Amino acid sequence: MLEPILGSISKERVLVYLLAREQGYAREVARFFSASVSPIQKQMAALEAQNVLYSEDVGGTRVYKINPRYPFLTELTNLLNKAITFYPPKQQEQLLMNRRRPRRAGKPL
Numbered sequence: 554m555l556e557p558i559l560g561s562i563s564k565e566r567v568l569v570y571l572l573a574r575e576q577g578y579a580r581e582v583a584r585f586f587s588a589s590v591s592p593i594q595k596q597m598a599a600l601e602a603q604n605v606l607y608s609e610d611v612g613g614t615r616v617y618k619i620n621p622r623y624p625f626l627t628e629l630t631n632l633l634n635k636a637i638t639f640y641p642p643k644q645q646e647q648l649l650m651n652r653r654r655p656r657r658a659g660k661p662l
Contacts, residue, residue: 554636563592565636567600568619572633573648576618585648605629 555565570582579594597617600606608617623629637645 554639555632558632561592561596563588563596564600567593567596567617568605568629569633569637569640570648571606571617571619572630573637574651576616578614578616 555568556562559565559568566586566588567582570577570585579590579597582588582597583590583593597606597608601608601617604620605623606617607620608615610616619626619629637648640648
């Protein structure tokens with residue numbers, strides 16, 4: 554959707570995922586979009602170098618987040634939210650459902 558503007562489908566995937574989930578790491582983003590990890594890692598590193606993202610080491614994993622001090626944060630957020638509305642409904646639901654823990658054993662659905 555935003556590939557012509559951003560220059561890369563991987564960059565779009567990284568930004569959309571991090572906006573929806575607030576944080577993530579390369580393998581997690583790649584797994585969600587059924588993509589290769591290498592281009593996702595490269596885009597995350599490039600976006601961090603340009604101060605769009607920042608990262609923290611959590612255990613042995615580098616977790617990325619959108620930089621709240623990025624000067625065009627509001628505009629970027631609006632653009633990404635609009636792009637999410639054009640994703641298929643099932644993918645929108647999966648993207649916006651942010652479950653980080655497994656379900657308790659025996660808990661009814």
